Amino acid sequence: MLKRILHRYAPAPAGRSRNAAAILLAGIALSPLPALAQQQAPMLDEGVASGELPPVAERLPKNPLVVQPLESVGKYGGVWRMGLRGGDDNGMIAKTVAYEGLVRWDHSWEKVIPNLAVSWEISDDATEYTFKLREGLKWSDGHPLTSEDIAFAVEMFNNPEYPANSNWIDVQSNPASVEVIDEITFKFVFEKPNGTLMDTLASINGTQVLTIPKHYCGQFYPGTNPDAAKMATDAGFQNWSFLMEDKCAWGWETSRWTNPELPTISPWIVKEPLSGDAARIIWERNPYYWKVDTEGNQLPYIDRLNMRVSQSLEELTLLALNGEIDFQDRHIATNANQAVFFDGQDKGDYRLGKVVQSTSSSLVLQLNLNHDDPVKRALFQNKDFRIGLSHAIDRQEIIDVVFIGQGEPFQVAPRPESPFYDEKMAKQYTEFDPELAAKHLDAAGLTEKDGGGTRLMSDGRPVRITVDVIAALRPEWVDMLELMQLQLAGAGIDIEINNIDRALFYDKRPNNDYDAQVWAGDGGLDVMQEPRYYFPSSPESVWAYKWQAWYTGAEPSIAEEPADWAKKQMELYNELNAEGDAERRSELMREILAIARENFPVIGVSLMPDGYYIAKNNLRNVAPSMINAWLFPEPGGYDPVQWYFE
Amino acid sequence: MLRFLAGRLISMVLTIWAISFVAFAIIQLPPGDYLTAYMATVSAAGERVNPAELEAMRRQYGLGDPFLVQYWKWITGIFTNGDFGRSFEWKRPVTELIWGRLGNSILLEGLAVLVMWLVALPIGVYAAVRKYSLGDYLATVFGFLGLAVPNFLFALVLMYLSYVWFGNTLGGLFSREFETAHWSLPRLWDFLTHAWAPVIVLATAGTAQLIRIMRANLLDELKKPYVTTARSKGLPEWKVIVKYPVRVALNPLVSTIGWLLPTLVSSSVIVSVVMNLPTAGPLLLRSLTSQDMYLAGAIIMLLGVLTVVGTLVSDLILAWLDPRIRYGGGQ
Numbered sequence: 011m012l013k014r015i016l017h018r019y020a021p022a023p024a025g026r027s028r029n030a031a032a033i034l035l036a037g038i039a040l041s042p043l044p045a046l047a048q049q050q051a052p053m054l055d056e057g058v059a060s061g062e063l064p065p066v067a068e069r070l071p072k073n074p075l076v077v078q079p080l081e082s083v084g085k086y087g088g089v090w091r092m093g094l095r096g097g098d099d100n101g102m103i104a105k106t107v108a109y110e111g112l113v114r115w116d117h118s119w120e121k122v123i124p125n126l127a128v129s130w131e132i133s134d135d136a137t138e139y140t141f142k143l144r145e146g147l148k149w150s151d152g153h154p155l156t157s158e159d160i161a162f163a164v165e166m167f168n169n170p171e172y173p174a175n176s177n178w179i180d181v182q183s184n185p186a187s188v189e190v191i192d193e194i195t196f197k198f199v200f201e202k203p204n205g206t207l208m209d210t211l212a213s214i215n216g217t218q219v220l221t222i223p224k225h226y227c228g229q230f231y232p233g234t235n236p237d238a239a240k241m242a243t244d245a246g247f248q249n250w251s252f253l254m255e256d257k258c259a260w261g262w263e264t265s266r267w268t269n270p271e272l273p274t275i276s277p278w279i280v281k282e283p284l285s286g287d288a289a290r291i292i293w294e295r296n297p298y299y300w301k302v303d304t305e306g307n308q309l310p311y312i313d314r315l316n317m318r319v320s321q322s323l324e325e326l327t328l329l330a331l332n333g334e335i336d337f338q339d340r341h342i343a344t345n346a347n348q349a350v351f352f353d354g355q356d357k358g359d360y361r362l363g364k365v366v367q368s369t370s371s372s373l374v375l376q377l378n379l380n381h382d383d384p385v386k387r388a389l390f391q392n393k394d395f396r397i398g399l400s401h402a403i404d405r406q407e408i409i410d411v412v413f414i415g416q417g418e419p420f421q422v423a424p425r426p427e428s429p430f431y432d433e434k435m436a437k438q439y440t441e442f443d444p445e446l447a448a449k450h451l452d453a454a455g456l457t458e459k460d461g462g463g464t465r466l467m468s469d470g471r472p473v474r475i476t477v478d479v480i481a482a483l484r485p486e487w488v489d490m491l492e493l494m495q496l497q498l499a500g501a502g503i504d505i506e507i508n509n510i511d512r513a514l515f516y517d518k519r520p521n522n523d524y525d526a527q528v529w530a531g532d533g534g535l536d537v538m539q540e541p542r543y544y545f546p547s548s549p550e551s552v553w554a555y556k557w558q559a560w561y562t563g564a565e566p567s568i569a570e571e572p573a574d575w576a577k578k579q580m581e582l583y584n585e586l587n588a589e590g591d592a593e594r595r596s597e598l599m600r601e602i603l604a605i606a607r608e609n610f611p612v613i614g615v616s617l618m619p620d621g622y623y624i625a626k627n628n629l630r631n632v633a634p635s636m637i638n639a640w641l642f643p644e645p646g647g648y649d650p651v652q653w654y655f656e
Numbered sequence: 657m658l659r660f661l662a663g664r665l666i667s668m669v670l671t672i673w674a675i676s677f678v679a680f681a682i683i684q685l686p687p688g689d690y691l692t693a694y695m696a697t698v699s700a701a702g703e704r705v706n707p708a709e710l711e712a713m714r715r716q717y718g719l720g721d722p723f724l725v726q727y728w729k730w731i732t733g734i735f736t737n738g739d740f741g742r743s744f745e746w747k748r749p750v751t752e753l754i755w756g757r758l759g760n761s762i763l764l765e766g767l768a769v770l771v772m773w774l775v776a777l778p779i780g781v782y783a784a785v786r787k788y789s790l791g792d793y794l795a796t797v798f799g800f801l802g803l804a805v806p807n808f809l810f811a812l813v814l815m816y817l818s819y820v821w822f823g824n825t826l827g828g829l830f831s832r833e834f835e836t837a838h839w840s841l842p843r844l845w846d847f848l849t850h851a852w853a854p855v856i857v858l859a860t861a862g863t864a865q866l867i868r869i870m871r872a873n874l875l876d877e878l879k880k881p882y883v884t885t886a887r888s889k890g891l892p893e894w895k896v897i898v899k900y901p902v903r904v905a906l907n908p909l910v911s912t913i914g915w916l917l918p919t920l921v922s923s924s925v926i927v928s929v930v931m932n933l934p935t936a937g938p939l940l941l942r943s944l945t946s947q948d949m950y951l952a953g954a955i956i957m958l959l960g961v962l963t964v965v966g967t968l969v970s971d972l973i974l975a976w977l978d979p980r981i982r983y984g985g986g987q
Contacts, residue, residue: 096942098697098745173713251716256747265747282836285748289828289835289934320932321942324812325827328819513947516696517688 084654104262109646203588368639370534371614398450416619675960741950780870799864873905914966
């Protein structure tokens with residue numbers, strides 16, 4: 011069982027002596043720097059011999075990060091083969107090779123540990139975060155990585171002419187800025203408190219500040235190179251930002267992987283880049299990578315990555331069955347494929363491992379509580395109506411049919427592995443009880459029925475709810491909805507399944523043009539970071555889109571003052587954000603969750619069953635069980651740099 | 657003949673211009689634009705897009721301009737310096753993305769057409785001459801099977817059988833070492849060793865149709881008096897059939913050559929996706945879902961151009977095949 015304790019490295023333990031900022035020298039928990047001579051991969055020997063590369067000791071920082079191999083110290087070499095779904099699968103690249111930030115999560119997603127930064131210090135009011143980088147860090151082209159690079163990246167994210175987006179750097183209400191102290195020391199400064207910054211920095215979003223190296227990208231920016239504008243027009247671009255976007259991009263934008271010249275800090279750098287017609291992407295070790303194993307061997311162990319680019323999931327599935335994929339779970343490890351992969355283990359010479367999903371519920375039915383139709387709005391806001399719906403769903407049947415019996419009835423609530431787990435919240439209204447359902451629906455005022463048995467709303471129209479779903483994203487959603495359609499019809503509720511494209515799905519939100527939408531239950535483990543179903547916190551809170559607009563200030567034109575309970579939650583979350591003490595933050599989160607439990611805004615179905623990954627039998631040091639979330643990337647969070655082929 | 661050609665060329669240019677307009681209009685029809693699609697992906701990944709920045713991007717990409725202005729910019733770019741605009745999603749010039757894939761498409765589908773004709777025409781002739789014989793029925797059954805089995809399913813079955821029997825996965829059009837190479841004899845050979853499977857899949861679909869058309873046309877011709885005359889004059893049977901009726905029966909087939917390519921490209925999209933072929937189909941599909949309008953517009957327009965050019969070619973062949981056509985078109 012996993013246990014998550016958040017913010018262990020936040021200052022002022024136990025909420026006392028909060029005026030004394032705590033300096034935390036992280037890294038002390040790791041093994042001391044090995045005394046053995048540092049070694050490198052054989053493939054780099056030639057480069058050093060010919061003088062093309064400096065010796066390994068000069069390439070590594072003074073205090074390289076020591077990674078404890080999971081099973082044993084590995085050996086160099088090999089190619090890790092995997093498959094990308096089409097050319098736009100940048101998410102998978104980010105999760106696999108690009109999870110390198112100032113700090114990172116440990117393998118249990120419990121605490122923030124050092125990465126590029128060795129230590130950090132947080133001001134009392136959580137508005138200033140001072141970081142110290144490793145000494146002698148280098149980009150993949152050998153150029154030193156300094157505080158200036160961080161400052162430059164933040165400047166670019168904040169530059170309105172450059173379209174880089176982030177959910178923590180260029181936030182309108184509280185943008186980040188950087189103060190450079192010396193080469194390896196710098197400070198993030200916020201106007202308002204930002205209590206959850208360390209969590210953000212340890213998540214994949216934290217990697218954004220390390221994606222725009224100043225020495226390279228600065229040449230395209232008029233602020234650092236007066237000739238930049240001319241350079242762009244000469245290259246056939248409208249203005250500098252187009253050229254820079256072309257060369258540097260930001261974050262994990264697809265175009266970032268199309269430029270092999272762009273320096274990175276990742277363990278592998280792109281050699282055969284992503285492009286519109288690339289059939290594969292080849293990655294090669296970064297000779298300046300700054301991590302070593304416990305014996306002082308420079309990581310990574312694996313020389314190359316070979317990512318097949320395929321639109322065809324069938325092709326990828328066959329490749330995996332045929333033993334031509336060394337590690338992967340994304341795309342191919344589906345429910346439907348599980349039996350096939352299990353049976354194919356001997357022939358394909360691979361094994362299956364466990365992947366714990368961070369999502370709580372397999373499907374979240376989000377009724378539009380801000381509906382423009384006053385009758386529907388009143389109905390959807392009626393808690394009895396939602397409870398009635400919930401009791402009318404036979405969750406066990408869905409689990410048996412769609413998930414081959416895996417999972418259990420579950421609302422949208424923190425998962426059992428989470429410290430925020432609350433059995434009552436997870437299980438309330440989940441029992442299938444037509445009588446109880448009818449009682450609640452009657453209580454919601456739906457006492458009349460038409461000839462077909464459908465209940466009638468207060469104005470005499472039958473209750474008909476159109477549910478938007480993107481089948482292309484999760485085919486099982488439609489299967490689940492079809493069962494729910496039959497079950498709810500029994501309770502006199504008519505739902506219509508509206509399978510649409512993703513762009514349209516999102517386009518309907520600001521227009522408030524939907525009855526209900528479904529998605530997966532994000533926030534099952536990342537409760538505090540992804541509270542979209544607990545209160546209207548982000549545009550993903552589709553169940554109360556106008557309320558979230560009021561809270562986030564993103565679209566003032568559609569904003570609407572939320573119900574009192576939601577407003578209370580928003581106040582609590584603001585308080586949470588400004589809170590430096592981890593214990594207190596957890597307490598506040600529990601209060602928010604309690605309000606969510608009481609008001610029951612969205613309906614969940616079942617606990618997301620564990621997934622699985624496929625790893626070749628000779629691939630070692632792979633964690634037997636991994637958590638998969640976007641904020642805690644898998645497998646990147648499990649140090650693929652120390653994986654090796656036997 | 658020259659006047660005929662000149663007239664056709666002028667109308668071709670007008671047609672292509674009309675196609676470009678319609679293509680551009682069609683891809684603007686779905687709600688939203690590239691940025692809404694982009695925002696959807698970004699947002700699903702847990703990021704928030706700052707609306708001000710989105711607005712800036714929209715201005716920068718020119719997405720806020722009225723439709724006609726966007727179209728004018730695009731079309732003048734194409735006609736003045738062959739610039740098809742930039743792909744939003746790939747952040748690359750469209751021309752960089754499409755030529756290689758379009759080349760693969762034409763090569764693959766050209767091969768499929770060739771195979772289709774080589775198989776279907778003799779069978780069609782045979783089925784007409786030996787009407788209601790065992791061979792006729794066999795050919796019909798074979799052809800209809802090809803027509804009835806969905807292409808993607810056939811492709812899946814082929815891939816699965818290849819995995820079970822030979823332990824390899826059919827997919828792609830080139831081996832690893834030839835993927836990015838320039839065309840050469842070894843690369844062509846490598847292509848052929850990979851292309852057989854998709855070619856078979858693509859060819860089977862049209863074969864039945866061709867057999868039926870050929871058979872029906874030829875049956876009509878065989879009943880005509882000139883055939884009887886030729887026979888009665890003692891012409892060898894094969895010459896009676898091949899020299900005249902077959903030639904006339906080919907007429908409707910030849911006149912639709914122009915449609916073959918676009919039909920094949922559109923029918924091969926799913927096969928290309930399933931078998932992971934680097935052809936224009938999957939690129940078009942992807943660009944349409946992400947509303948990458950310049951890329952989608954360019955592909956649709958080029959397919960239109962191919963149709964137009966194909967029609968011209970088929971007219972020319974037809975004129976050669978059936979001299980009567982020239983009088984109608986020329987004067």
